[in-house]
Amino acid sequence: MDKIEKHQQQPGFFKEVVRRSGVNIGLCWHCKCCSAGCPFAEAMDYLPNQALRMVQLDLKEEILKSSCIWICVGCHTCSVECPQAIDMSAVMDTLRQMAMEEGFPLGQPNILNFHKEVVNSIYRHGRTHKLEIMMRYKLGRREFFSDMDVGISMLSKRKLDLMPSRVEQPAEIRKLFTEDMEDVP
C-alpha cells in the first residue's frame, strides 16, 4: 500500500480491535522482529507488523479483506520475538472474527471453511474426527482427488479412524454452541 486516502480510514477501528483483543496495539513501534521471524511471512499479502500498522491507521476494510489474517496459524513465534510483548495471535483472532461479522469478501475463504468443519466436528462428537473433517472440507471445495495419495497412505497406516472418538455427554458440549452467556471481558 503506497498511499492512504482519508476515506479509507474508519475512525474507531483501532480502538475496537484493542478493546476486543485486549492487546495494546499502539505499543508496536515496527521493529519488524515479528515479520522477520514469521515462518509464513512470504505467503502473506501484508507482513504481521504491516497488519498492526493498518490497524493503527484505522484501515479497516483493507486489513479485514487481507489474506494474512487467515494465513497466520497463531504459532506465537512473533510474540516471542516482540520486544513490546504484543500478543499477535490474539489480534489475528479478533481480526478474523471481525472480518466474518462485517461480511467482507474473505482473503482465504477456504481456511474459514476448514475451521468451520473442525468446529462442526466438535459440535457432533465433542472431539474432532479427522477423517470426517477432511472429507467434508474436500467435498465442500469439490476437490475430490487432491491429496488422495496422502489420504490413502494415512488410511493404510490406520492413522485416520473411520469412527469418531466421542464424549459421553455431548449435550454439555452442544449447549456451549447455543447459549448466549454474558461474556466476561
Place this chain on the structure above:
Amino acid sequence: MNTSQSFDISYFPGCSMATTALENNRSLHTFCGQHNIKLVELPDWNCCGSSSAHSINHHLAKWLPTRNLSLAPPGRPLMAACPSCYLRLKLTHMELSQNSAFREQYERKWGRSFDPDLRIIPFFELLSDMADAGYFSDQKGRLKGLKVVPYYGCMLSRPPVMRHEKNFHGLMEKMLSIMGAEVLHWNHSARCCGTYLSVTRADIATRSVAKILDGAEAARAECIVTACAMCHMNLEIRSKLPGKTPIFHFSELLSLSMGIGSGMGWFRRHLTDPRPLLRARRLIA
C-alpha cells in the same frame, strides 16, 4: 518426586493422540509405566477447541477448555501430551484464577468448584522433574550413534502472558545426550510445521516442511524427533513420500532408550518407515 515411588497423573490425551498418533500415545504410556507413573485418562475429556475455535469463535475457545478443567480430580497434576492443548488448558486456568466473574460463571455452569491449585503441566515438565529427581541416572546409552535433530516446532513459543512460566529449551538435547544419541545442531528446530495449512494451503505447508527436512539433511541427521503429534504428522505427510528421513515421536525414543520398542507395533504406523534405521542401530530386532 521420588524415583522408587509410584504415582498417578491425570492425563489429557487430546484428539490427535487418541487417533492419528496412537503410536505416540502408546509409547508415552509405556515410558511412564516403566517409571511407575500411571497416566489416568481424564474422564470424558473433550476437545480443547484447538486452533479453529480460537480463530473463529471466541465463546467456544473460552469455554471448551473449562469443562476439562472442571473434570480434573483434585490432588494430582493434569498433564497434556499435546503442546497446543496444554496452552489452551493453561491459559484458561490462568484466566479463571485472575477473573472472579469468569470463575463464578464456571462454577454455576459445571456445578463444580474451581481448583486454583490444579497444576497443569506439559509432558516436558514431567520429564524435566524426572531428570532433576535422578530418574535417568541409570541410562545405558542405548541410542549410541543415532544421529538426530530435535524438532520443537512452535511448542516453545507462547503468548506474552505466559512469559514467566517455565520453559523447556534444550530439554530434548539434554535427554537425547543422556540416552547416548548424537545430537546435531541445525537451524529449523523451532520453525512452525504449519498445522492446518497442511490441509488448507498444502502449497505453503509443503514449502515450509521441505525447508525443515532439507535442514535436517544438511545437518547430516539420520532422523528427526518431534515433541508434538501434529508436527509429526505434518512432517510426514508433506514430505515427498516415501520420505528419506524417519521422524520419531520423542516418546518412542524415550522408550527405545529403555530397550522397549520391538514388537510394539509403533513403527509400522509411520509413513516413512524407521525400522531399517532402528535395525541397523540394533534398537529393534
